[in-house]
Amino acid sequence: MPGDPATPEQEVAADYVMLAVDDDPGTLLLAETFFASEGYTVATALSGAEALARIDEIAPDIILLDIIMPGMDGFEVCREIRRRPRYKNTPIIVLTSLNDTDAEQRAFAIGAWDFVAKPVRWSALAYRARFALRAAGVVAIQRSADRFARVINQSPDEILVFAADTLVLLDENISALRNLGYSKLELQGMNFAELLHNGSAQGLGGMLQQVRLHQQEKFSLQLRRKDGSVYPTEGTLLYTEDDDPSVFVAILQDTSERQRIQQELHRLAHYDEMTGLANRRLLEQQAVKLLARATRQGHRCAVCMLDLDGLRHINDTLGPAVGDGLIREVSSRLARAVRPGDLVARDESLGLESLGMQLARFGGDEFVVVLSDFSDTLDAARVADRILATIAEPCELPQGVRHSLTASMGISVYPDDGANFDVLVQRAHTAMFDAKQSGRNRYAFYTEAHNHKVFSRMQLESELRTGLQENEFELHYQPLVDSALQRVVGAECLLRWRHPDGLRYPDSFIPLAEETGLILQLGDWVLEAAVSQLSAWADQLPEPFDLSINVSALQVRDDAFLNRARELLADNPGAARHLVFELTESSLIQDMESTARWLQDLRALGVRIAIDDFGTGYSGLHYLVKLPVQTLKIDRMFVSGIDRDGEQAAVVSAIFQMARALHMEIVVEGVETREQLQIVAAMGACVVQGWLISKALPAPEFGVFIGQFPA
Known part of the structure; x- marks a missing residue:
């Protein structure tokens, strides 16, 4: 009763909220008085409609529900409560003066947890309420665990659990099985280190030691599939002593596709898609280094700007696809025209010591060649002659037509014609325009005479x-x-x-x-x-x-x-x-x-x-x-x-x-x-x-x- 000391069961009940629904005020008063003494917070409702209107405000953990009520009876109230996801598993104990099997079966069929006949024995009802709450808690914990297991299993991350002392695999999710190519049975008894590529496996001991010290660490690991193929991963290694035995948990992401996209984006950023040559951005980066080295060593550099003659006419008459094919053919010829030891710029990672010539497509039908490490401007002229001759070789066009392209080239020399790459490109372009005006299929060096072009x-x-x-x-x-x-x-x-x-x-x-x-x-x-x-x-x-x-x-x-x-x-x-x-x-x-x-x-x-x-x-x-x-x-x-x-x-x-x-x-x-x-x-x-x-x-x-x- 209200003045009695609280029992352990009552202390447990103190956190629970009860909703009592009955059209009899006396029954509600008894329920409120008794269960309040048991440690419950008790809310009451005199009708089913009132209970449904206030249920979200009350948020009950357990419901006492009378069956026979005017208006909406207890069966309908129970059915409406069960339709609300929040109260799908809330214990509902039916209280009724009905004493027949049909009423009891109907109550259970619509979602009641228990059926208690009136008059109520309150002490017995208290035990049944505590049992219902404990059972609901167990159900909730199990469902939460099942839900968590489903989330883990459906995660796109690869999750592997292995023993901390032996490194034997204990569990893994579907993503790990799918990417590694093993069945769950095949992984039983395998050591985590067996899944690692040599480099990752060799550093595993030190890695796990760091994880023990810090509970979790982020690492990159190379994993080996059943078929022997290797793929990169990034993720987290966790260590927990709460289990017996203690375990490590590896949560890994396959980064193969991301690395492939990064490499592809790097290629798009630095290389011309149509020809595979370096684009302007990459050439500018390398040219700055070439000019700096030329300054230190007292050498000259040359920037050669080349533009194809008459390509627009080919595009207009035979179509842009033919013109693009010619650009790719010219790119290949330019690469072949370099001297032994010269290099067509295709790989940004190559060291400067190997860069004798840099070739890039600037867009449209313009190409730039950067020559370094020469002392006589005749070297640049010889390269220009060789390139123009290579381009002029006949090309095969559709319908068996053979066509000879020509090109115009302008050359500026560092440091004579400019102190930086942008100026040298501009002046090489000016000289190229002069070559075109002079009849095409030729080259021209930049001179101050080109300044007369400014007039036009x-x-x-x-x-x-x-x-x-x-x-x-x-x-x-x-x-x-x-x-x-x-x-x-x-x-x-x-x-x-x-x-x-x-x-x-x-x-x-x-x-x-x-x-x-x-x-x-x-x-x-x-x-x-x-x-x-x-x-x-x-x-x-x-x-x-x-x-x-x-x-x-x-x-x-x-x-x-x-x-x-x-x-x-x-x-x-x-x-x-x-x-x-x-x-x-x-x-x-x-x-x-x-x-x-x-x-x-x-x-x-x-x-x-x-x-x-x-x-x-x-x-x-x-x-x-x-x-x-x-x-x-x-x-x-x-x-x-x-x-x-x-x-x-x-x-x-x-x-x-x-x-x-x-x-x-x-x-x-x-x-x-x-x-x-x-x-x-x-x-x-x-x-x-x-x-x-x-x-x-x-x-x-x-x-x-x-x-x-x-x-």
């Missing part, structure tokens, strides 16, 4: 300024469609110049605009024209619809450009949801912190961000997880041979997988054939762009193009 550049700059003043520019729109070709989902704005001498394309004036800073004024015009066109198309555009604008590296982190965008979108609030700004990788990686803030400000306006020409040059890729980027545009160089080159298809597939993992959308550029479209569409949902769909169209023609697709 100044003239072009003047014409650019006039063109901006006279509104000679216009936008064309290249459609973006879904990979099923069912709907237009957007367009890319492409700039055209209505020059008095004829229509000019961006590659003829954008580089100079970048150099002179006029790109900022051009960029403002493009943004304003695009927003204006969106307003003009307001009733015609499908939803969703993305209008992509190329943003120059000079505009990145430019507050004036950001403010101009903010003003335009404030006046045209509906345009922001359509705008996508395309930025190159190289424009993002400089001053990452400032870039991130600038992009976040753009995102706050509703504008989305895409990476243009993904993977073509500065693919550090770490920026993808640091910057608010929503879309990757896979460059056409990755797509051009996807229907013939399995490795190229694998790279595109890897980019798809990476984009999906980062929850990014994919736009595939340069889709020229049905076969290419089918391959990229099979890789997953994406947006495609290219001549198979349409060339860039003036605004009126683009409006007609949209009308050809369902809304």
Whole structure:
């Protein structure tokens, strides 16, 4: 009773909450008084409806439930309680004046744990309540253990348990069995060390000693499968003395795929995908070291810029695929043209002592060769002669046509023509332009006479300024469609110049605009024209619809450009949801912190961000997880041979997988054939762009193009 000392059983009961449900206030008072003296916290309800309304507030550990009540009887209340997952296993003891087998069986059938007839013997009910609570606790513990075992067994991590004294394997999960290739029976009695490759096994003793001292440690281990193959893992080793015997627990992740992706991303970041040659980034890294060594040893270096003559004509007449094949053939010939002992730059890990020649593709049909360790400029001339002769050998084109390519080459010499690699590349490019102007299929050294070329550049700059003043520019729109070709989902704005001498394309004036800073004024015009066109198309555009604008590296982190965008979108609030700004990788990686803030400000306006020409040059890729980027545009160089080159298809597939993992959308550029479209569409949902769909169209023609697709 309330004044009696608490028994051990009562102390146990002190943590439990009981809900008593009965339409008889007297019965509830007796239940509350008796079980409160037993240490329970008791809540009461005079009806089933009240009990169900308050049950989550009360959160009972056990329920006393009368059967015969007005309105909702105890059977219905019990059934409703069992429908709530939280109370699926809560003990329910039925109290009733009914004394028949049918009522008892019905109570048990709907989830009651016990059946007690009225009048109630409270001391007996107390024992039955404690028994029900203990049984429920055992059930809960067992279910928790079963659930934990299922989680462990289904974990993608490999989990191995082995004895601390003998290292004999005691248990393992399904992931471990699957990756190791053993059955559970085969692993019985095996030693953990037997699963390790030689190097890992030799250091196991010291490793386990560290784990004993610190309870757990992170390690990298090489495991050996049943078939003898070895794979790398990273994970944690735990030590526990709570078991008998004491055990170690290894929780390991197979890092084979991650290492493969890292190696692939490293290759994409440093090597040209089409040719396998070093890209600009890798060449720049190595060239800095070459120039430093040349300075120490008093030698000269030469930068040779090479551009193929007439490749655009081949692309226009025979198609880009033929042009790409010629670029790969030229790459192979350049590699063969080097002297014995010279090296084509393919592996960043090679030491400087072996670098006599470096060869890289800069993009398009341009190649750069860096020569080091020579004292006479005639050495560079001899290399140039040999390269031009090698390139001029006839190539086999489709339909049995033989064609001889030529190339123009410009050469700048360190330290005569410049003190750093960027200047040497610029001056080699100037000399190459002079070689082209002089008739092609030749080389030219940079001299001060090339400065006269500046006059023509100044003239072009003047014409650019006039063109901006006279509104000679216009936008064309290249459609973006879904990979099923069912709907237009957007367009890319492409700039055209209505020059008095004829229509000019961006590659003829954008580089100079970048150099002179006029790109900022051009960029403002493009943004304003695009927003204006969106307003003009307001009733015609499908939803969703993305209008992509190329943003120059000079505009990145430019507050004036950001403010101009903010003003335009404030006046045209509906345009922001359509705008996508395309930025190159190289424009993002400089001053990452400032870039991130600038992009976040753009995102706050509703504008989305895409990476243009993904993977073509500065693919550090770490920026993808640091910057608010929503879309990757896979460059056409990755797509051009996807229907013939399995490795190229694998790279595109890897980019798809990476984009999906980062929850990014994919736009595939340069889709020229049905076969290419089918391959990229099979890789997953994406947006495609290219001549198979349409060339860039003036605004009126683009409006007609949209009308050809369902809304």
